[in-house]
Amino acid sequence: MSDQKHHQASGTSDQHVSAGxxxxxGPSRRSFLRxxxxxxxxxxxxxxxxxxxxxxxxxxxxELQDWNQYLGEGVDARPYGTPxxxxxxxxxxxxxxxxxxxxxxxxxxxxxxxxxxxxxSGLCFERHHSxxxxxxxxxxxxxxxxxxxxxxxxxxxDLKRFPRENHAYFLECAANSGMEWRGAQLNxxxxxxxxxxxxxxxxxxxxxxxxxxxxxxKGSWLLAxxxxxxxxxxxxxxxKALDDCIVAFAxxxxxxxxxxxxxxxxxxxxxxxxxxxxWLRRLEIGDAPWQHREETSKYTxxxxxxxxxxxxxxxxxxxxxxxxxxxAPLMHDKGQTVLTGLAWSGRGTIDRxxxxxxxxxxxxxxxxxxxxxxxxxxxxxxxxNWDGKPLLLQSRAIDSTGYIQPTKSALRSVRGENSIYHNxxxxxxxxxxxxxxxxxxxx
Ligand SMILES: Nc1nc2c(c(=O)[nH]1)N[C@H]1C(S)=C(S)[C@@H](COP(=O)(O)O)O[C@H]1N2
Ligand SMILES: [Mo]
Numbered sequence: 276m277s278d279q280k281h282h283q284a285s286g287t288s289d290q291h292v293s294a295g296x297x298x299x300x301g302p303s304r305r306s307f308l309r310x311x312x313x314x315x316x317x318x319x320x321x322x323x324x325x326x327x328x329x330x331x332x333x334x335x336x337x338e339l340q341d342w343n344q345y346l347g348e349g350v351d352a353r354p355y356g357t358p359x360x361x362x363x364x365x366x367x368x369x370x371x372x373x374x375x376x377x378x379x380x381x382x383x384x385x386x387x388x389x390x391x392x393x394x395x396s397g398l399c400f401e402r403h404h405s406x407x408x409x410x411x412x413x414x415x416x417x418x419x420x421x422x423x424x425x426x427x428x429x430x431x432x433d434l435k436r437f438p439r440e441n442h443a444y445f446l447e448c449a450a451n452s453g454m455e456w457r458g459a460q461l462n463x464x465x466x467x468x469x470x471x472x473x474x475x476x477x478x479x480x481x482x483x484x485x486x487x488x489x490x491x492x493k494g495s496w497l498l499a500x501x502x503x504x505x506x507x508x509x510x511x512x513x514x515k516a517l518d519d520c521i522v523a524f525a526x527x528x529x530x531x532x533x534x535x536x537x538x539x540x541x542x543x544x545x546x547x548x549x550x551x552x553x554w555l556r557r558l559e560i561g562d563a564p565w566q567h568r569e570e571t572s573k574y575t576x577x578x579x580x581x582x583x584x585x586x587x588x589x590x591x592x593x594x595x596x597x598x599x600x601x602x603a604p605l606m607h608d609k610g611q612t613v614l615t616g617l618a619w620s621g622r623g624t625i626d627r628x629x630x631x632x633x634x635x636x637x638x639x640x641x642x643x644x645x646x647x648x649x650x651x652x653x654x655x656x657x658x659x660n661w662d663g664k665p666l667l668l669q670s671r672a673i674d675s676t677g678y679i680q681p682t683k684s685a686l687r688s689v690r691g692e693n694s695i696y697h698n699x700x701x702x703x704x705x706x707x708x709x710x711x712x713x714x715x716x717x718x
Contacts (some may be wrong), residue, residue, distance in 0.1 A: 350468030352578065357714070364388070367398060371468060373454075378406040379505075381448070383469030386595070386617065387603040390475055391592030392645050392652045393443065396527050398471035399534035402448055403536045405505035408554045412538035415502065417484075417522070421559035424489030431538050437479035442521065442544070443651040445619045447471040447590045449547035452698040455683075459703075459714040463602040466659060467702060467714060468595040471619070474535070476542050478523030481516050485560075493562045499541050499550070500557035509550045510564035511543065515588075519544050520557065545650040546588040547696070579691025590621035592680050593699035594628055594672035600704050604712040609663030618643075619654045620674035625653040627673040632659070634703060634717040641670065666706035667717055683716060 286447045337712040358365065365388040380482035384400040401407070412431045420426040451470035454460050461467050490513065497516045501507045511520070521542040524531060531537040536553025576584035596616040598603045605612065618625045624647050629638040641655040655670070671680045690697075705715040 288655070298633045332469075334611055346476075347351060362388075365398065367400060368460070368465060373485040377384045379404050381431060381450075382469060383465045384472050385602075386464045386469050386597045386602050388470075389597070390615070390654070392648075392654050393527060394472040394474060394652075396474075396532050396535075399474065399532070399535060400448075400470050402470065402548065403505075403534075404507050405503050407533050408501070408503035409533055409591075410502060410538055410554055415538055415554075415556065417539060417556055417558070417560045419484060419488040419560075421492040421561055422494035423485075423560050424491065425487075427484075427488045427634065429484070431524065434479060434524065434539065437483045438523065439477055439479055441475060441477050442542075443473060443475045443646070443648050444542060444544045445471055445590075445592075445650065445652045446548045446551055447619070447621075449549060449590070449692075449696040451623040452593075452700070453695040453704075455700075455702075456687075456694055456698055457692050458608045459716045462714050464595050464597050464702070465602060468593075468617075469708070470548070471617075471652070473619075474526045475528065476521055476523040478521040478524035478539075478542065481520040481522055481541070481558075482518075482524060484558075485517065488560075490560055490710075494560040494660075496561045496564050497559060498557075498559040499552040500559075501536075501553060502556040508565065509552055511550055512564075513560070515543065515546065545590060547590060550588065566599050576690060576696050577693040579693065584690075584697075587697055591617070591688070591697065592618070592620035592622070592625070592672040592674040593676050594625075594669050594670040595617035595702050596630070596693050596704060599668070599712050601712045601714055604710050605661070605706060606709060608709060609661050612659055614641075614657040614668065615640075616655055616670050618655055618670070618672035618677075619651065620672065620678070621650060621674035622678065624649055624651075625672050626675050626677075628653070628655040629654075629658040629671050629673070630680045631671075632666045632668040635669050635701070638671070663708075665708065666704075667715070668704040668706060669701050669717075671701050684718065 277342060365385055367382040367384065369377060369380060369382040371692070380403045382400055384394055384398055389395070389398070415431060417428070417429045419429075429585065448470035452467055455467055461704075495513050497511045497513055499509050522539060523542045524539045526532065526535055531540060533534050536555065539555050540553045541551055541555050574688045576587055578584065594616060596614060596617050597603070600615070614630060619626045625643065626639040628643060630641045631638050641656060641657045643653050645654045647653055673679050678702055680699060686698065686700040703715050703717050705712065
């Protein structure tokens with residue numbers, strides 16, 4: 276074992292035994308780590324990776340650093356905090372060849388750089404049809420009209436007088452993983468799976484606002500319209516609107532970001548992202564979907580026989596391993612290894628996530644950690660002892676309805692290869708060795 280080697284090295288050439296290295300070799304620290312570790316498998320590796328640095332007389336321990344010698348900035352230097360400059364690579368990215376211009380385009384959440392279940396506000400992927408609308412909240416109005424007893428116009432202040440709720444929900448664009456329908460294409464989970472974010476929303480139930488307006492008995496559909504220059508509209512069945520839709524004005528504890536629809540957006544839990552209208556300004560009640568509009572018929576799934584699936588609103592269970600992945604390969608040798616990823620379902624919670632190291636031949640139950648919330652991202656971990664050999668990593672999610680995330684070939688046998696939307700097939704990463712992971716498919 277390579278870990279064993281480090282141990283021996285420290286035993287024979289320890290001219291620089293500092294307090295730090297003593298602490299990390301001491302029995303109390305080791306037993307703490309042993310007790311705290313979730314996997315006895317990983318602990319079987321013997322000494323922990325952390326002993327390596329101490330063994331070689333690490334200057335990070337032996338030498339005084341700048342931050343250890345000089346005073347730092349005061350409390351008035353950063354009125355709105357930003358991440359450490361050492362984290363400047365953690366950004367949204369777009370794929371330039373994907374769209375003709377960056378105005379009607381999309382960028383992707385850096386899933387491989389994140390942990391837990393909440394997407395930081397500045398890293399939530401963006402999808403705009405006509406760029407970011409910069410809306411003055413004082414001039415913004417939300418109108419409810421159509422088949423209602425009493426048409427209403429709300430200011431932002433009016434909206435904030437209704438009872439509020441907080442919910443963490445994922446939003447996934449229906450086109451997420453769309454480029455992967457015909458085969459492995461993009462090298463990184465940011466690009467294959469990054470059209471998803473998970474935000475803690477604060478807002479008011481749409482049902483409260485609709486009750487105020489009084490929906491007429493024949494009303495069965497809702498048209499939602501945005502205030503951006505594309506005046507994007509979407510038809511939503513009234514049943515869903517009354518069930519759990521939220522008119523949200525805050526994300527992750529503060530006002531919505533302009534990119535996410537400031538000052539107010541529609542939240543349509545579990546359903547495809549295009550229906551979550553941003554910069555929401557108009558809600559019209561009708562008795563049929565607004566099918567004549569180009570936008571409502573665009574989101575269809577073309578099947579092999581030329582027929583198309585339509586009104587496929589719910590996002591089925593899906594998962595992806597975020598680390599290791601092509602943008603975040605394993606950087607260490609064999610031994611103690613943490614694998615992690617995300618799982619979600621538009622139909623409820625995630626009951627279980629299985630992980631395979633051998634391309635789906637054998638499966639191990641992963642450990643879901645953190646809150647398991649309805650229609651929210653779930654974080655999973657699999658702690659294992661890597662033998663240093665190539666791996667074919669896969670994850671599969673099982674949701675609270677019992678639905679099991681399908682393989683890509685199972686999905687293709689039902690849907691063909693002409694679709695763009697709703698690709699929730701199992702992703703495979705080929706770990707070739709330290710520093711190298713590739714997007715592949717196994718048959
Ligand atoms: N007004 C408006 N709402 C919109 C869009 C838009 O272009 N304009 N894009 C939709 C699409 S296709 C998606 S996937 C989500 C993306 O939300 P996000 O930008 O917060 O990631 O917003 C939806 N709501
Ligand atoms: Mo979308």
